[in-house]
Amino acid sequence: MIEELLKFFGSPSNREMVLDALAEHTYLSLVPLLLGFLVALPIGRLAQRVYWLRGMLLGAANVFYTIPSLALYVLIPGLFGWPLLSSNNVVIALTIYTAALLVRPTLDALESVPGHVTAAATAMGYRTGRSFLTVELPLAVPAIASGVRVASVSSISLVSLGALIGTGGLGKLFTDGFQRWYPAQVLIGIVLTVLLALVVDLLLVGLWRLITPWTRAGGRVLPS
Amino acid sequence: MDARGRKGAPELIVNMIAWLADPAHWRGPEGVPAQMLLHLYYCVLSVGVAVVIAVPLGLYIGHTGRGGVFVVGVSNAMRALPTLGLVTALVMFLGLGVVPALAGLVILAVPAVLSGTHAGVRSVPTEAVDAARGMGMTPWQRLWQVELPNALPLLIGGVRSAMLQVVATAAVAAYVGLGGLGRILLGGLAVGEYDQMAVAALLIALLAVFLDGVLAALSRWVVPRGLVLANTATHDGS
Amino acid sequence: MIEFQSVHKQYGNGTVAVQDLSLTVEAGTITVLVGPSGCGKTTLMRMVNRMIDPSSGSVLLDGTDIRERDPARLRRGIGYVIQQAGLFPHRTVLDNVATVPRLFGNSRRDARRRAAELLERVGLPNDLGKRYPVQLSGGQQQRVGVARALAADPPVLLMDEPFSAVDPVVRADLQDELLRLQDELGKTVLFVTHDIDEAIKLGDRVAVLRQGGYLAQYAAPDDLLAEPADDFVTSFVGRDRGYRRLSFLDSQGVCPEQADTIRIGDTSADVPSRAGWVLALDHERRPRGWLLPDATVDGQLTENQLLAGGSLYTEGTSLRGALDAALSAPSGLGVVVDADGAYVGVVTARHVLDLIESRRRSVTTEGAVP
Numbered sequence: 001m002i003e004e005l006l007k008f009f010g011s012p013s014n015r016e017m018v019l020d021a022l023a024e025h026t027y028l029s030l031v032p033l034l035l036g037f038l039v040a041l042p043i044g045r046l047a048q049r050v051y052w053l054r055g056m057l058l059g060a061a062n063v064f065y066t067i068p069s070l071a072l073y074v075l076i077p078g079l080f081g082w083p084l085l086s087s088n089n090v091v092i093a094l095t096i097y098t099a100a101l102l103v104r105p106t107l108d109a110l111e112s113v114p115g116h117v118t119a120a121a122t123a124m125g126y127r128t129g130r131s132f133l134t135v136e137l138p139l140a141v142p143a144i145a146s147g148v149r150v151a152s153v154s155s156i157s158l159v160s161l162g163a164l165i166g167t168g169g170l171g172k173l174f175t176d177g178f179q180r181w182y183p184a185q186v187l188i189g190i191v192l193t194v195l196l197a198l199v200v201d202l203l204l205v206g207l208w209r210l211i212t213p214w215t216r217a218g219g220r221v222l223p224s
Numbered sequence: 225m226d227a228r229g230r231k232g233a234p235e236l237i238v239n240m241i242a243w244l245a246d247p248a249h250w251r252g253p254e255g256v257p258a259q260m261l262l263h264l265y266y267c268v269l270s271v272g273v274a275v276v277i278a279v280p281l282g283l284y285i286g287h288t289g290r291g292g293v294f295v296v297g298v299s300n301a302m303r304a305l306p307t308l309g310l311v312t313a314l315v316m317f318l319g320l321g322v323v324p325a326l327a328g329l330v331i332l333a334v335p336a337v338l339s340g341t342h343a344g345v346r347s348v349p350t351e352a353v354d355a356a357r358g359m360g361m362t363p364w365q366r367l368w369q370v371e372l373p374n375a376l377p378l379l380i381g382g383v384r385s386a387m388l389q390v391v392a393t394a395a396v397a398a399y400v401g402l403g404g405l406g407r408i409l410l411g412g413l414a415v416g417e418y419d420q421m422a423v424a425a426l427l428i429a430l431l432a433v434f435l436d437g438v439l440a441a442l443s444r445w446v447v448p449r450g451l452v453l454a455n456t457a458t459h460d461g462s
Numbered sequence: 463m464i465e466f467q468s469v470h471k472q473y474g475n476g477t478v479a480v481q482d483l484s485l486t487v488e489a490g491t492i493t494v495l496v497g498p499s500g501c502g503k504t505t506l507m508r509m510v511n512r513m514i515d516p517s518s519g520s521v522l523l524d525g526t527d528i529r530e531r532d533p534a535r536l537r538r539g540i541g542y543v544i545q546q547a548g549l550f551p552h553r554t555v556l557d558n559v560a561t562v563p564r565l566f567g568n569s570r571r572d573a574r575r576r577a578a579e580l581l582e583r584v585g586l587p588n589d590l591g592k593r594y595p596v597q598l599s600g601g602q603q604q605r606v607g608v609a610r611a612l613a614a615d616p617p618v619l620l621m622d623e624p625f626s627a628v629d630p631v632v633r634a635d636l637q638d639e640l641l642r643l644q645d646e647l648g649k650t651v652l653f654v655t656h657d658i659d660e661a662i663k664l665g666d667r668v669a670v671l672r673q674g675g676y677l678a679q680y681a682a683p684d685d686l687l688a689e690p691a692d693d694f695v696t697s698f699v700g701r702d703r704g705y706r707r708l709s710f711l712d713s714q715g716v717c718p719e720q721a722d723t724i725r726i727g728d729t730s731a732d733v734p735s736r737a738g739w740v741l742a743l744d745h746e747r748r749p750r751g752w753l754l755p756d757a758t759v760d761g762q763l764t765e766n767q768l769l770a771g772g773s774l775y776t777e778g779t780s781l782r783g784a785l786d787a788a789l790s791a792p793s794g795l796g797v798v799v800d801a802d803g804a805y806v807g808v809v810t811a812r813h814v815l816d817l818i819e820s821r822r823r824s825v826t827t828e829g830a831v832p
Contacts, residue, residue, distance in 0.1 A: 066436050067429045068392030074409065074425035078236040078418065120548025123511055123620075124562050124610075125538030138552045153303045160306035161392075164399055164406075165413055165421070171308055178312040178399075186316065190309040197304030214552045217594035 004184040014185075018173070022192055025169035028090050029156040030200070035091070036098025037148060043099070044106025045132065058104060065100035069093045069158045073165060090162050090169075097158070098151045105147030109140035142215055145208045149201055156197045160189075170196075239419040240426065256408070256427070263404035263431060266394045270326050271387050274333035279379065282338045286345025286375070287367055296342065299335035307332045307393045315400045325397045332393055333386035340382015344375025373448050380443040384436055391432040395424075405431070463489045464510055464618065464650065469519035471505055471675070479505040480675035482519070487667075489524075489617075492644060492651040494665035496658055497698070502675030503654045507620055510652060511540045523618070538565055541611030541619040541649075545627050547603040549595040555581070555606050556591030562614040573613075580609040585639060601632035605639070612647070621653045625660070637663055658699055662687070662706065670695050684710035708782035708818070715817050716777075716784055718798040718807025726750060728763050739793035742768050747804040749774065749797045774799050777806055785814045 008014050047057040072093035077084045113136050121131045163171025173189030176182075209216070243249060250256050285292045307328050314324035348371050356370045395406025405424050412420030444452075464487040471480040480502040487493040495503040508514040509521050512533040520527050528536055549558050559577035564570065574591075581591055584605040595603055604624055611619055625633045637660065644651065655661055661668045662683040669680045672694050679691040687707035690696040700706070722740045724732055733740060733753070740753040742763060751768030753759070759767065772790030775783045775798050787796030788811040795808035 063433070066388060066433050068388070068425075068432050070392055070395055071425035071429040071432075074421050075429075078422050079233045081232040084418065114546070114548075114551075116544055116546040116548040117550060119513070120542065120544060120550070122513060123537055123540075123542035123544075123548075125534045125536070125565055127534045135550060135552075139550075150303075153300070157304055157306050160308050161396070163308060164395060164410065171306065174306070174309040174312045175399075178316070181316065183313065183316045186309055186313045190306060190313060193306045193309065194301065194304045198301070212552065214554075214594045214596075217597055 001184070005188070008182075008184050008188065018188065018192070021168065021170045021172050021189075022196065024087075025156070025159055025171075025193070026196060028087060028159045028162075028167075028169050029094065029152070029196075032091050032094030032098050032155055033148070033152050035095040036151065037102060039095065039099035040102035040106050043103050044110060047103065047107045048110045054107075058107070061100045061103035063100075064096050067096075069097050070161050070164065072096065073162050073167065085166055087168065090159060090167050094155045094158060098155060101151050101154070102144070102147050106140070106144055109143030109147075110136055112143055113139045138212070141208060141212050145204070149204055152200050152204060153197050156193060156200065160193060236419075236422060240423050243419045243423050254407075259403055259405055259407055260427060260431065262402075263391075263394055263406070263428070264435075266326060266329065266397055266402075266404055267387065267390045267431075267435065270329035270390050270394075271333050271337075271383065273326070273330045274337050274386055275383060277330070278334045278337035278382075279341050282341025282379075283345060283367060283372065283375075286342045287363070287371060292342065296339060299338045302331060303335045305331060308396050308399070311396045311400055320401050322402060325400050325402050328396065329390050329394060333390050336386035336389065337379075337382045340385070341375065341379045344378035344382075345371050347378055348374040374451065376447045377443065377451060380439065380447070384439045384443070387435050387439060388432055391428065391435055395428065463487065463522075463524055464652065465522040466506065466509070467520050467522065469506070469509060469516040469521060471502070471509070471514065472517045478675055480509075480516070483675065483677050484519075485669055485677065485680060487650060487652055489650045490648045491666040492640075492653055492664050494653045494655060494661040494668045495671060496655055496661040496665075496668055497671035497678075498656060498673060500673050501671035503656075503671050504622055505675070506671070507622060507652055507654050510618070510620055511537045511542060513537075538562055538614060539616050539618070541614070541616040543604075543607045543611045543619070543621045543624040545623045547595070547607035547624075549603055549606060549610070551595055553594075554591065555586075555593050555595065555598065558595065558606060559591075559610045559613050561610060566614060577609070577613060580613055581606070583612070584609045584643070599632075600628045601636060604628060604636055608640070608643075612643075612649075617650055619649045619651045621651060623655055624653075626655065626657065633660075640664065659706075662699075662709070670698060672698075705785075706782070708785060709780045711781040711818065711821070713778050713781065713784065715820070716781070716798075716809060716814070718809050721793075721795055721808045723805065724753065724763060726763055726765060729759060729761060733757075733759055739795060741771075741793075741795075741797065741805070741808070743805050749799065749805050752791070752793050771797060774803070775809070776801065781814060781818065784809055785811060788814060 009018075043057055043061070047054045073089050074084075076082070076089045076092055077086065082088060117139065118131065118136060121135045126135065159169045160171030160174065162169060163175045166175075170189045170193050173185050173192075177185030177189065244256075252258070281295065285295050310331060311325050311328035314327055315321075318324045352370055352374065353366065356366045361369065394404055395409055397404050398406030398410050405428050408427075409421050409424035412418065412422075412424060466483055466485045468482045468484050469480055470478075470482050472478050483502075483506065485506075495506060497503050505514055509516055510523070510528070512528060512531075515529070520529065522528070523531075523536075549555075550561070553561075556574055556577050559580055560570070560573035563573035563576050568576070578588060578591060581588065586602060586605050586609070590598070590602065590606075595606070598606065604627075607624065611621075625636045628636065641664065653661075653664060665683055667680065668683050668686055670678045670686065672678045678698075679686060679695045681689075681691075684707060686695070687699060687703040687710070690699055690703070696703075722738060724740050724742050726742055726744050737755045739755055740757075742750045742753060742765075744750050749771055750765055751771045753763075753768060757767075769792050772792070773783070773787050773796075775787035775796050777798055777800050784796055784798070787798070788794060788809055789796075791797065795810060796814075797808055798806040800806050
C-alpha cells in the first residue's frame with residue numbers, strides 16, 4: 001500500500017491533479033458555505049421579526065433542504081440553459097442547501113437572546129439595526145456556529161457526489177480511480193476529503209473562539 | 225439532446241414530459257417503477273440497518289452519559305466521509321455487490337441517527353428522570369417509559385435527516401453496477417440524453433419529499449401528545 | 463419632572479393595561495409605582511422612554527411631549543435598570559457601563575474612564591471591570607446595571623423591579639446604596655416594584671396601582687400607612703401598617719435611662735448587687751448580651767454565659783427601631799446605642815408608647831389633620 005502511495009505521488013502529473021482537485025473542492029464547498037450563510041441570515045432575521053411570515057419561511061427552507069443536491073446539480077443547468085459541467089451548478093445547489101439548513105438555527109439562535117438584554121439595548125437608545133449587529137448577532141453566534149459547522153462538513157462531502165455526473169473536486173479521484181481500478185487514488189481522495197473537512201472545522205472553531213471571548217469566561221462567580 | 229447546453233426551463237419541461245410519456249420507459253426491469261422501487265428499497269434498508277445500529281448505541285450513551293464525547297466525535301468525523309469514495313473503495317476491496325454499496329449508505333446514515341438519539345435522550349428534563357428514579361423505576365423502566373418517549377421527537381428528526389441524505393446519495397449504487405434511479409440518471413449521462421437525467425433527478429427529488437413526508441407523519445403518530453403540546457407552548461411563548 | 467396626562471393603554475386584544483391615569487413625578491425625588499401583577503405599573507413606566515406608546519393621553523418630560531422626541535435619542539438620556547440587570551453577556555463589565563457614553567459618540571477611552579468612575583461610585587472594586595457578567599454575583603450584576611444606567615448622567619432614572627431577583631440581605635444593601643446615591647445625585651427616579659415594604663422604604667412618593675391600570679392612591683409613604691384611601695390599599699399595605707408607620711416618627715422625646723452594666727472579663731465581685739437584668743458590654747462599650755437577674759458569674763465573665771440581646775436602637779432614628787429594640791430584648795429593655803455602636807442607655811416599650819400617645823394628643827389638640 002505504502003509503495004503504491006509513493007508511486008502515486010512520485011508522478012508530477014498525479015501530484016498536480018490531486019492539488020488541483022483539492023483546490024477546486026475547497027472552492028466549491030466554501031463559497032456556497034459563505035453565500036448560504038449570507039442568505040440565511042436575513043431570512044432568519046425576517047422570520048424572527050415578522051411573526052406571520054415565520055411558518056412560511058421555515059416551510060420553504062424545509063422544502064429546499066429536502067431537495068437532494070445531486071438532483072439540483074442535474075436540474076439547474078437545464079433550468080438556466082447552462083452547461084452541465086459548469087461549477088456554478090454546484091455552487092448554486094450547495095448555496096441553496098446551506099441556506100435552507102441554516103435558516104432554522106439562525107432563527108433559534110436569534111430567539112435565544114434573552115429578552116431582558118434586547119430590552120436593555122432598546123432602553124439605552126439602540127436603534128433596531130445597531131442592536132441586531134452589535135448585540136443580538138454576536139450573542140447568537142455560538143448557536144449559529146454549530147449549524148455552520150454541520151453545513152460545512154455536509155457540503156464538503158456533497159461536492160464529491162458531483163463527480164457522478166462529472167463535475168470537479170476530489171470526487172474526480174474516486175471516479176477516475178474506479179475506472180482505472182486504482183485503489184490508492186480513491187483512498188487518497190477519501191483521506192483528503194476528511195482532512196479538508198477537519199481543517200475547515202478547526203478553522204471555524206478557532207474563528208468562533210476568536211470572536212466570542214465571553215463564552216469562555218465560565219459561569220462561575222469569581223470572588224471579588 | 226446533448227448534455228452540454230440547453231435553451232431553458234420551458235423546453236426542459238416539455239422534453240421531460242415527452243420522456244415520461246414514452247411507455248417504453250415504464251416497462252420491464254429497467255423501467256421507472258422498477259427502478260424507483262429498487263431505490264426505495266436501498267434507502268429503507270440502509271436507514272433501517274443504521275437505526276438498528278445507532279439507536280441502541282445512542283440510547284446507551286445518552287442514558288449512562290458514558291463515552292458521549294468519544295462517540296459524538298467519531299460520528300461527526302463519519303459525516304465527513306464522502307459516500308462516493310467510500311462505496312468505490314469498498315467495491316474495490318470487497319468486490320461488486322449489494323453489500324459494499326449499501327454499507328456506504330449505512331455509514332452515511334449512522335451519524336444523523338446517532339446524534340439525534342443521543343441529543344434526544346440528553347434533552348429529557350432532568351427533573352423527569354429524577355422523579356422516575358424517585359418513584360423506584362429500574363434503569364430499564366426509566367429508559368423505556370421516560371427517556372425513550374421523551375427522546376422521540378429528536379430521534380425521529382435524526383432518522384428523517386438520515387433518510388434525506390440516503391435518498392440523495394443512493395444514486396451512487398448505480399455507479400457500482402446496481403440499480404435504482406441512479407441507473408436512469410447515469411444511463412442518460414452515458415448516452416448524452418439530458419432529458420432522461422433531468423427526469424431521474426426530478427424523481428429522486430420527489431422521492432425525497434415523499435419519504436420525508438411519510439416520516440413526518442410517522443413522527444406525528446408516535447410522538448406523545450404531551451410533548452407536542454409542550455413544544456408548541458414554548459415556541460409560542462418565545 | 464415627568465407628567466402623565468390621562469394616559470390610557472389598550473392592547474390589540476382588548477386588554478386595558480392603564481386606565482386614563484394622571485400622575486406627576488417631581489424632579490429630584492424617588493417615586494415608586496407599586497401594585498400587584500397586572501396593575502399596569504411596568505406599562506406606565508415604559509411609556510416614559512417610549513418602549514410603549516400610550517393609546518391616548520400624553521407624557522411630558524420637563525414640559526415637552528415625548529412623542530416629539532426620537533425614541534432612540536430620548537432613551538439615551540434616560541437611565542434604565544431592569545430585574546435581570548439586562549447586562550450584555552458578550553461585553554466586559556467596563557464596556558457594559560461604557561455603552562451609553564459610546565452611543566453618544568464618546569471615544570472608547572473616555573467612555574471607559576467614565577465607566578470606571580461609576581463602578582467605584584456604586585461600590586464595586588475596579589478590577590471587576592475586566593470580567594464578564596456571568597462572573598458576577600446577582601447583587602454585583604445589579605450594581606453594574608445601576609452604574610450603566612447612570613453612565614451618561616441622565617436626569618431621569620427608570621428602575622423596573624431592579625432588586626427583586628436577589629436575596630433579602632443583598633436587596634437591603636442595594637436599597638441603602640440607592641438611597642445613598644440619590645442623596646449625592648438627586649435624580650428623578652421612577653421605581654417599579656410589587657413589594658410594598660420596598661416602596662415605603664425608598665419612595666418619597668408612592669403610587670399604588672390596582673389591577674386593570676387604576677391609580678388607587680398617590681401619597682407620601684407615611685400618609686399611605688396612616689390613611690389608606692380604600693379597602694384595596696388597606697389590604698395591600700398590609701396588616702401591621704400601624705406598626706410600620708412608626709418608621710416615619712422621629713426620635714424627638716426619647717430619653718434613655720441607665721441600666722446596670724458589666725464588662726466582659728469582669729469577675730462575680732463586679733456584678734451589681736441589685737436583683738435586676740445586667741447588660742454586658744465589651745471593651746469598646748458595645749452591648750454583647752444580658753445577664754439574668756441574680757445570676758452568678760463563674761470566674762471571669764465570658765460571652766457564652768450571656769443571653770443574646772435584642773435589636774439595637776441607634777439614637778436619632780425612627781421610633782420603630784426603639785419599640786422593636788424594647789420588644790425584642792429578653793429584659794424588656796431596648797438598648798440605645800450611638801452612631802458608633804457604643805452603649806448610651808435603655809428604653810422600655812412603655813416609654814416609647816407613652817411618647818407615641820403624647821404626640822397623638824398634641825396633634826389632636828392643635829387641631830391639625832394628620
